[in-house]
Amino acid sequence: MYDWNALWHEREAYRTGYDIRHGDVNELAGALKARLIHSAAGAGQIAVYEDDNRYILAGHDGGLQLLEVMKHGLFDITLRFVSEDEGQGVPLPYVEIHVDNLATEEQAVWRAETRIDDEGRVWVGKRTLDENVLPAMPFDDLSFTDNAEFREELARVWHEDLPQLRPLIEAWFHHGGEIGPADEPAHYGDAERVQQMCDRYAEIVRREQAQLSRMFSDDELRLIAGVIAGIHFDSAASCRGVWLAVEARIIEDELDQQHQIDAEALLSKMKGLSYAQEVALIEALSPLS
Structure with a gap:
């Protein structure tokens, strides 16, 4: 689920040391009153235990x-500027x-329309960027909503x-919106020109797929393919943010356990994909119609 070795080293300063040498770190369930969920494979490796909160x-x-990691602190915050309709019922852009x-199996989303007023100020919801004031956000249903680390990170993302x-945002308002008849783009060209563009697109996808094949394991690709099979990518914009669909299925159906993969590592890689890489992934794994 997580990269336990990374957590172990990243939070080294928070470990608690004991001047004893326990024979097997895989046999601490009783002493810790927690269940073993990840066994240490050998000397120098770590074992991971879990209870309801940590x-x-x-x-x-x-x-x-020993290193205690509270589940409430394992949140992730993603900020997006959305300029194409994704069916959320919020006026564009937002x-x-x-x-x-993932640890607490919770998620929540806050969306706010953006606009530019006559004085050139950028508004997000009822706040301007220049105010530097964090607005109220409906994250009250999250069990960790009052967690100090969460509030600090939320403020950092905003500020x-x-x-x-x-x-x-400014570019969208200066160059976006409806395209008038006088501004309609020219035709792409004759059949030869269209074929040239298709060939270039195919080459971009081929190169990205070659890189993706080295980035993801076969089990990870099978998991993603299973999720993609149930999605219709009707527009170019719908290809962005595939990781959100994968995460939802992991939470709902525990696909990471079915495929025996590290969900946190998979989602981390997917969040870092460029738009071209996401398109290449969809092209490679979508079922043929």
Whole structure:
């Protein structure tokens, strides 16, 4: 589910050390009052235990060391500027903040319309970017909504990441909207020109697919293919954000356990895909009609 080794090393400063050497870190379930969910494969490896509220990582480093990781702290916040209709019932364009936590199996989304007023100020919902004031967001249903780390990260996303979207928002209003008859794009050209464009598209997809084949394991690709099989990509915009559909199915159907993969690692890789890579992934894994 998570990259336990990465957590173990990233949070080294938070480990608790004991001046004892326990023979087998895979046999601490009784002492920790938690269930073993990941066994240490050998010396130098870590075992992972779980109870209702936390994960406990156990390993040896000059003695027994334990690392507690609270599930409420394993949230992820994704910020998006949405400029094409995705069927959410929110006027375009809008900002979307998506919060999810695989450990607690929770997710929530906040969306707010963006606009530019006569003075050139960018508004997101009822706040301007220049106000630097975090608006109220309906994340009350999340069990970790009052968690200090969550509130700090949410504020950081609003104050630091959101202003970086200003050029995209301004460009949409300056160059977006309906295209009038006088501004209609020219025809792509004759059949030869269209074929040339198709060949270039195919080459882009081929190159991206070659890279994707090295990025994802066969089991990961089978999982993604199973999710994609139930989705209709009717527009170019619908190809963006495939990871959201994969995450939803992992939470609902525990596909990561069925395919025996690390869900957190898979989603991390998918979130980092470019639009071209997502299209290439869809082209490779979508069933032929």
